[in-house]
Amino acid sequence: xxxxxxxxxxxxxxxxxxxxxxxxxxxxxxxxxxxxxxxxxxxxxxxxxxxxxxxxxxxxxxxxxxxxxxxxxxxxxxxxxxxxxxxxxxxxxxxxxxxxxxxxxxxxxxxxxxxxxxxxxxxxxxxxxxxxxxxxxxxxxxxxxxxxxxxxxxxxxxxxxxxxxxxxxxxxxxxxxxxxxxxxxxxxxxxxxxxxxxxxxxxxxxxxxxxxxxxxxxxxxxxxxxxxxxxxxxxxxxxxxxxxxxxxxxxxxxxxxxxxxxxxxxxxxxxxxxxxxxxxxxxxxxxxxxxxxxxxxxxxxxxxxxxxxxxxxxxxxxxxxxxxxxxxxxxxxxxxxxxxxxxxxxxxxxxxxxxxxxxxxxxxxxxxxxxxxxxxxxxxxxxxxxxxxxxxxxxxxxxxxxxxxxxxxxxxxxxxxxxxxxxxxxxxxx
Numbered sequence: 419x420x421x422x423x424x425x426x427x428x429x430x431x432x433x434x435x436x437x438x439x440x441x442x443x444x445x446x447x448x449x450x451x452x453x454x455x456x457x458x459x460x461x462x463x464x465x466x467x468x469x470x471x472x473x474x475x476x477x478x479x480x481x482x483x484x485x486x487x488x489x490x491x492x493x494x495x496x497x498x499x500x501x502x503x504x505x506x507x508x509x510x511x512x513x514x515x516x517x518x519x520x521x522x523x524x525x526x527x528x529x530x531x532x533x534x535x536x537x538x539x540x541x542x543x544x545x546x547x548x549x550x551x552x553x554x555x556x557x558x559x560x561x562x563x564x565x566x567x568x569x570x571x572x573x574x575x576x577x578x579x580x581x582x583x584x585x586x587x588x589x590x591x592x593x594x595x596x597x598x599x600x601x602x603x604x605x606x607x608x609x610x611x612x613x614x615x616x617x618x619x620x621x622x623x624x625x626x627x628x629x630x631x632x633x634x635x636x637x638x639x640x641x642x643x644x645x646x647x648x649x650x651x652x653x654x655x656x657x658x659x660x661x662x663x664x665x666x667x668x669x670x671x672x673x674x675x676x677x678x679x680x681x682x683x684x685x686x687x688x689x690x691x692x693x694x695x696x697x698x699x700x701x702x703x704x705x706x707x708x709x710x711x712x713x714x715x716x717x718x719x720x721x722x723x724x725x726x727x728x729x730x731x732x733x734x735x736x737x738x739x740x741x742x743x744x745x746x747x748x749x750x751x752x753x754x755x756x757x758x759x760x761x762x763x764x765x766x767x768x769x770x771x772x773x774x775x776x777x778x779x780x781x782x783x784x785x786x787x788x789x790x791x792x793x794x795x796x797x798x799x800x801x802x803x804x805x806x807x808x809x810x811x812x813x814x815x816x817x818x819x820x821x822x823x824x825x826x827x828x829x830x831x832x833x834x835x836x837x838x839x840x841x842x843x844x845x846x847x848x
Contacts, residue, residue, distance in 0.1 A: 450770025535591025545646020
């Protein structure tokens with residue numbers, strides 16, 4: 419028989435046994451959907467996080483934090499050893515004197531309670547030099563309302579978009595020249611007392627949509643660095659942002675080494691490229707793990723395919739005997755069963771990819787912006803991530819190939835048994 423005739427015969431056999439073929443295909447559909455859905459969500463999450471980091475973390479900047487243990491840095495980033503080393507505001511002078519450094523900015527950051535429009539939530543208040551911060555982050559430290567003073571007086575406050583519009587739906591809790599209350603704890607008093615500072619909003623930033631690692635964020639509150647030193651009674655800074663003269667990797671590496679040497683290895687230096695590389699590695703491991711877990715369900719489906727094919731073999735023994743009596747060779751019978759498996763695997767794979775894509779988008783919609791599960795949470799300061807699932811070509815074709823491959827592999831034994839049946843014994847079978 420020609421390949422076209424074998425394929426036609428296999429289609430006919432599947433149509434005659436619609437229910438059984440449908441149940442077999444369903445196993446493949448579920449297995450493929452279980453692979454495509456989590457991988458699409460994972461790919462979309464990686465794209466979202468990477469793009470937000472690229473927007474909030476300029477590629478020509480470094481973040482210097484206390485602690486020389488490597489990793490993602492010390493201090494507020496949970497870095498290295500606890501040697502007691504601290505960074506101070508005037509340490510920027512040391513960094514500014516190094517080669518390849520254009521400018522450095524000290525940042526004093528504290529998590530405090532802020533009340534805006536009667537809504538209280540925990541946010542990060544950062545003390546920075548506004549003119550330097552605008553120079554480094556000119557694309558994101560931009561006012562949508564009001565104006566950012568480059569030589570601010572104390573009591574000046576610049577806020578991120580979500581501080582005054584938590585849902586980003588136009589429902590403003592405060593506007594320019596409106597007031598916000600910053601609640602500070604006076605730990606030196608006994609018992610400790612809460613100090614409420616009322617400040618007028620000078621500017622509201624445009625929506626950034628990034629995590630703002632070191633840079634501006636939608637949930638940040640910014641005050642002049644000198645006022646931060648006074649309010650928090652410290653010259654110690656949590657990080658120093660370093661703007662380099664170039665984003666070339668050699669410049670980044672040389673500047674990183676120079677900064678570490680200047681502080682005798684007591685600081686950690688984070689670069690955007692290093693963060694993005696680590697995130698890509700983490701997501702690669704996650705995708706491999708998710709794919710492995712989902713593949714188990716497809717293997718289970720493969721066992722079901724083998725069982726059904728064996729049952730089909732027993733039911734079609736006389737049919738096989740007739741085919742062989744009419745001159746069909748064992749190879750032809752083998753190909754008939756394998757073609758059936760290919761058809762089932764391809765249909766199950768195609769439907770499974772579509773179903774997995776739909777499920778991924780449903781999950782993304784449910785959890786976007788906090789989804790239905792966070793709709794009533796008034797303190798959701800950062801909201802949910804707007805994840806758009808991504809179905810890459812390797813995942814698409816890999817899922818199809820995997821579905822067909824599993825179907826064929828588990829159909830090999832029943833097909834081989836069918837090809838070895840003797841015509842006389844097959845015709846006698848009841």
